[in-house]
Amino acid sequence: MGLFGTGSMVVFGAIYVETATYLKRQSEIWLRREMAGRVLSSPAERIEHLNARSQTDFGEQRPFVLFAADGRLLAGRMATRPQPPVFDAPFIFRTITSSGHPITYRTLAHRLDGGQMLVVAQDVDEADDFSKLIVHAVLMGGAFMLVLGLGGAIVLGRSTARHIDAMRLAIERIVTGHLSERLPIGGGHSDLERLARVVNTMLDELERMVGEVKSVCDNIAHDMRSPLARLLAGLERAQRRDGDRVAMRDSIETAVAETKQILRIFAALLRISEIEDGVRRAGFERVDLATIAADAFDYHQPAAEARGIRLDCDAPGRLLVEGDSDLLFEALTNLLDNAIKFAGERGRVMLSIAAGPVIRVADDGPGIPAHEREAVLRRFERGEASRNHPGSGLGLPLVAAIARLHGLTVEIGDGMPGCAVTLRPGGPEQSVRKRASRPQFWRSSLHRSG
């Protein structure tokens, strides 16, 4: 409001100055014109004209006066004789009217042949009146605007302050753990509202991620509980039977195996975390996805064959992408492993690569049980059937992390029959998120056993 007000004042000021200057100029032009006219007329006409004027010019606002060389008033009416500082150029002359009122004239004086002085003048206030009108208008307008503006500002400000207060309260609640709270929005389009909307979207994402992390931590704790329990049991058994060398050796071997399994889970967790942090982006190069797919196919082919599963690979001759070849291979391995594991006897697994890049691993196994389909598509829930499969715990979260790092999303589809996992470009990786927050841990699923 202040800005607008100042701006307006400046504009009005400019208008005033321009108007005043214009009026002054017009006045001077008029003086010169009249002067020229009087000078050109004959002396007799001149005197007659001046006298006639002074009859009608009651306010003495535009006197035309003729003075003799010795200063005597010859025609026209003027209380005192002006002493022009210069001839033929306008000057200000202060005198009084016949009725004794002070008056200020813009005056033009001319020396005639013979020593007479011809004076043409105009009351300065006459021109000034208009300027004064403008000033009054401006002041009135200014005052009005001030009142209106202040009033408006108070009303608006109060409403904004209320809005901000509401937001502050909501944020406080969120910070103390009520993650499902959102900032209030009224449906308007002010900047504040837009900001609130953006923050709410961010909170949606945050809530989801925290939920994921909680869920994954729970699942991981569960995954590790069994190996740790077995480890402890085995070692305690060794303690009890410490005389029996065979039993001891047996227990130690079991302990080693379980510990390795636990270490693998940890290592996978750390890697997911590293990948999520984008640290491995630094290792990105131009790699040929077709070659990687061919290598993955080559690697898993014997295992598939051993289970009677037909593994096919459909890839173009060359597909260059920006990525990490080790990670891409690992992602493919995880997907192929799962597919082969769950395809069932004499099933088919197809690995396809297309430009995009789009990576798809599909099997024609039993597919996803109806009651798990939605859960799997929504949120990588851990399915019942997977509970006893070793090592399948962190496969999909790892694939998801690798996918995200490469700007891809993971879709689990129902192959009808079977299951298809597709990686394709997309996902929030594209947006601002750099070192954002915590990991997108998704819990693995793929449990489809009939």
Add this chain to the structure above:
Amino acid sequence: MSNSSSVARVSAHRLLVVEDDVRIAAEIIAALADHGLDADHVGTGDEAVDLACRNSYAALVLDRMLPGKRDGLAALTEMRARGVVAPVLILSALSAVDERVRGLRAGGDDYLTKPFEFAELTARVDALLRRGKPARDAVLAVYDLRLDLLTRTATRGDQAIDLLPREWRLLEYLIRHEGQVLTRAMIFEGVWGYRFDDRTNTIDVHMSNLRRKVNCAGVALIHTVRSAGYVLRAPR
């Protein structure tokens, strides 16, 4: 086990372990000792540079995270600058590929991420110790097994062995490391060229197929080494 003798020593198979965690260091040294390798131990980068330059070690096991101003990679760079040519196995908690590249660029020869299995450590140390000049022979042979690299054929005695391309690559790798225990990770990296932790041991299927083809043609040459990996060696 700390030993900072001022007498220069040249030893065929003495290693230097640079690790600031005393307990891990003890385990590493014990594992190496069980494997028949002696080792000195220091805990800082400065000491490492000092000893490595004064003594001639067969190989180094170097932890990246070291206390003090000089971390593992800085120490390694310094050593290489001063002419230490011994192969170096870098240990680190960082598995990111760019970290690995940095380690290798600083002069490392191999890289292991913690936590690691000690069988992996000893196998890789062995590989570093036995690293010789790359064989440029056209034929690789162990016992009665011959691989002709030009014709890409394999025979045992006079019997040809029919191998798929990937089986060929696998066998070539095993023969080039004849006598060394090779972990699954090493075999995978050596043959497929990627680096990752395959927790499902898919490689076993490959090895099983290959073993069947190779061993059946005569005396068994490819053996499984429990808890470690595989080895190809001539019968004693």
